[in-house]
Amino acid sequence: MTFSEEDARRRDQGDPGHRELFRVPPAEGGGYPETAYMAGNSLGLQPRATRDELLADLDAWAELGVEGHLEAARPWLPYHELLTGQAARLVGALPAEAVVMNSLTVNLHLLMVSFYRPAGTRTRIVIEDAAFPSDSYAVRSQARFHGLDPDTAVVRLRPRAGEDCLRTEDVLAFLRDEGDTVALVMLGGVNFLTGELMDIPAITAAGRAAGAVVGWDLAHAAGNVPLRLHDWDVDFAAWCSYKYLNSGPGALGGVFVHERHLGDPDLPRFEGWWSTEASTRFEMTPTSRPPATVEAWQISNPPIFAMGPVRTSLDLFDKVGLDTLRERSLRLTAYLEGLLDEVLPGRPLAQVTPRDPERRGCQLSVRTTAMGANELARRLRHEHGVIADARQPDIVRFAPVPLYSTYHDCWRVAQALAAIFPRSEEKA
Incomplete structure (x- = not known):
């Protein structure tokens, strides 16, 4: 060569680069001590700082018990707030628009409860034909939940014959010609199979101009490419953090909801203890008082030992x-x-x-x-x-x-x- x-x-x-900050698996062949690791789009490597950070949270539990909720060095009760600013910067959001919670497909379902609202002839969900299977399962199940036939309610946009990637102009043409039948556009920001980066701002603008809600699965985009979700006027988005964000297998994901939707009392949403205002949470009242932030989409108190690795990773992105x-x-x-x-x-x-x-x-x-x-x-x-x-x-x-x-x-x-x-x- x-x-x-x-x-x-x-x-x-x-x-x-910053290889010294990560633990690289040993190689099984090839005569080199370390693996040439090319699977970070499936599972990122472990940052060296993660172990000590996680052990510190474990030590707080051992030493403080329940008092760790308020007295730990990183108190558990507001722990998710430690990640808010970093997550917002990562995806180009305002702090009120981003939160770390749950896993990717759970978050997509919670968001579709709010933003997939089929009515009249506007019932269709648009995804790419090469969408990750989990997204396909999720949108089909949402269509069934609304009493629709998923084979007709879900539109799978395919590349042109002989091509592997979906052209932006073909997405825009579909939305121009058939957008009045579309309730939700939900594409992958970066396609998991081909690695194609979609034109998020152009497709978002076209979808919203057609009267549809536009959401994005950013599993392969978050931590990979710069994002400006607020400026691009995206309605909602969700991402995972175990790929390019290096937060560990099955790590917590993130959610974005544009500020124009925050505090909307008419927007349906599933709720739980963490959906209410933090200042009133321990009043134990039967009625939720959701904040006018994306935190209103939270349901349960966050798993602390799963949040620590996300915070460690987001620290790296902030620094670099x-x-x-x-x-x-x-x-x-x-x-x-x-x-x-x-x-x-x-x-x-x-x-x-x-x-x-x-x-x-x-x-x-x-x-x-x-x-x-x-x-x-x-x-x-x-x-x-x-x-x-x-x-x-x-x-x-x-x-x-x-x-x-x-x-x-x-x-x-x-x-x-x-x-x-x-x-x-x-x-x-």
């Missing part, structure tokens, strides 16, 4: 800055793409992620036609020490995460693919 290992090492010296990370992401992903441009031709492999850097996050998805995705991922890991994410039947996803991935990791990916699929002249 034109790009040498020495070149990759030099790039890492000049553009190092998402705009800075995006700049490195563009450089790192372009480098991997350049390597793949040398490796993929003549092999049973093809990139399906958009080549335009502005239309993707830090993910390049590759289609394999010579073996199943699981088998390719297995060989990458066990033979070359590269961990990537397989999506059956034929997509392997590589995510050069700017916080901890290196140029050398990218070089190892290209070397591994070249070794697994030698060209005929290389075999000779």
